[in-house]
Amino acid sequence: MAEECDTCGRSVTVDEAIRRETVGDLDSDRWQTLCCPDCGARLRTVFVGPDS
């Protein structure tokens, strides 16, 4: 599954995307923001946890 970057048009897979902490009040253990590896634009916020 891939996201398309609105800024540079690149198709970015989840593995390629840069993961950053979300802005705001979301728990960073559970939510991460996926960013484009080329231009750094935010692609989407994903639920990543908790690991059990």
Ligand SMILES: [Zn+2]
């Ligand atoms: Zn981009």
